[in-house]
Amino acid sequence: MPPESETSNTFPKSALPSLEAAKEQAKRLRAGLSNEGTEIGHGHALELVARQYGFRDWNTLHAAIGNKPPIVWRVGDPVSGRYLSQKIEGEILAVETVGPGWFRLTLELDEAVDVVSFESFSNFRKRLTAIVGPAGSSVEKTSDGRPHLAIDM
Known part of the structure; x- marks a missing residue:
């Protein structure tokens, strides 16, 4: 295992939690350890969460x-992408929060897209629902x- 100062991030930025979610994770970690008889400070819990995501420290x-x-x-916001x-x-038709920084979006597309890549068959969709994270991707x-x-x- 590399020394602590050499730890590098292994998670893509899109997989990182929001700051609020990371802080909440540290609170849950601290409470869980406390229930098992191990007391740690909030700062130490933040450092442990950072290491779980492959970073050397909270900062x-x-x-x-x-x-x-x-x-x-x-609802009603225009969207573009792939x-x-x-x-x-x-346009966004519906929004539902599924977790900190994660949302279930229902989109109505201006033009239908073919969701099948097979040459002799097509299936066009104008409406889709997907869960996206903080970086806007599923x-x-x-x-x-x-x-x-x-x-x-």
């Missing part, structure tokens, strides 16, 4: 996450490793 994780306000998705590697533009990926949905931020 480095904090800088990687950034200190910008969380994304707010609203769905199954095809360019899309449309966890689900295509076979070539691209997110199913990636919204331009």
Whole structure:
């Protein structure tokens, strides 16, 4: 295992939690350890959370996450990006919070996209629902490793 100062981040930025979520994770960790008889300070819990994400300390994780306000998705907002590697533009029809920084979005697309890549068959969709994280992309990926949905931020 590399020395603590050489620890490098192994998570893509899109997989990092929001600052609020990371702090909440540290609170849960601290409470869980306390229930098992191990008392640690909040600062130590923050450092442990940072290491879980592959950073050497809390300040480095904090800088990687950034200190910008969380994304707010609203019904009626226009969106653009890619769905199954095809360019899309449309409007948000529904928003549901599923976790800190994660949202289930229902989009109505301006133009239907073919969700099948097979040459002799097509299936066009004008409405789609997906869960996106803080970076605006879904966890689900295509076979070539691209997110199913990636919204331009």
